[in-house]
């Protein structure tokens with residue numbers, strides 16, 4: 259048993275890469291370490307421990323993780339370097355061989371970091387604590403508060419889908435979650451801490467409740483019943499799991515924002531089949547139409563991957579036509595990168611780096627066009643904005659209920675307050691709308 263008093267006043271720094279889920283988990287690990295006496299190192303202070311929480315969704319993500327490890331090792335040469343997250347679960351040896359690394363923790367071990375830290379010496383070679391992802395069954399709750407106002411509440415982990423291009427099930431294990439009651443209690447804790455906005459995050463959040471016999475719809479209804487001044491956002495949810503009843507419920511709910519993030523990945527059924535996605539494009543456009551029918555002002559963000567194996571130039575053109583036909587607000591465009599152990603590697607047809615770049619550029623332009631049209635459709639309308647942060651010092655920035663970025667000059671500390679505003683012209687940077695005026699009522 260480790261004598262935790264050795265951790266008293268030890269300085270720690272954290273660095274997180276990747277998704278909101280990773281940020282929530284770093285926050286949970288950090289909370290545990292602070293409870294045991296660690297203190298966050300101030301900028302410029304030498305740390306005793308560095309914790310890097312990694313992502314491995316693409317080759318680029320792996321490279322960024324290696325760069326981050328190198329940077330933190332140079333900045334804190336005497337610190338114990340702990341690396342965890344998806345890259346650590348998928349390629350522990352590769353990470354253990356990076357200069358400066360002392361401890362590599364797998365998906366199941368990361369929350370027990372304190373048990374492994376006590377026995378480490380800086381000069382020893384790296385130690386790996388990492389089990390088979392098949393053994394990862396327990397759901398570990400996490401909630402993070404980023405440097406602004408938004409809280410990321412982890413409601414689900416793991417995935418049972420095994421899409422052919424994806425390694426996440428191999429990094430995070432099978433789908434699992436806590437119960438509705440436990441999750442509602444985590445949300446209440448964040449609200450007690452001052453949360454005005456909570457983003458429901460996970461790997462496949464629509465699959466919430468698989469391990470407890472409940473459903474994501476049950477969770478959304480229970481959260482909407484929390485009598486508090488809080489708004490919830492549903493982060494990325496699979497189109498086959500975003501049922502019409504959930505969409506209808508959101509259109510009548512008090513606290514669930516009219517903002518959807520739905521992964522499409524490709525606009526042709528041929529490529530969706532190669533990806534082993536669980537829907538076809540007809541279902542996807544039905545979801546968009548349903549949302550726009552009951553929530554005409556809703557924001558719809560859509561994920562698309564370009565350049566997967568089997569996506570010929572003709573299929574890409576057809577995909578663009580389909581995406582262009584959708585009444586959506588923004589695209590998140592990802593460039594396909596081969597992942598070890600994935601079925602897509604068995605598909606003959608490949609796309610060159612140049613061709614992938616050409617396709618990515620085309621969809622980024624399409625996304626800009628969609629977002630500009632969406633913003634301009636709402637100029638002159640009035641929405642509640644949660645003021646979040648300051649930019650360039652004089653203006654503060656926030657987002658409307660339907661996820662429009664808004665800016666206003668303000669010397670008052672309106673951060674973490676919600677205000678009804680009328681949307682006006684574009685700001686000079688062209689990345690937010692200014693307000694015409696505020697309805698001086700705080701909501």
Ligand code: SF4
Pocket residue numbers: 417418419420421424425426427461462496
């Ligand atoms: S749904 Fe598919 S893409 Fe998403 S995490 Fe699961 S396997 Fe990966």
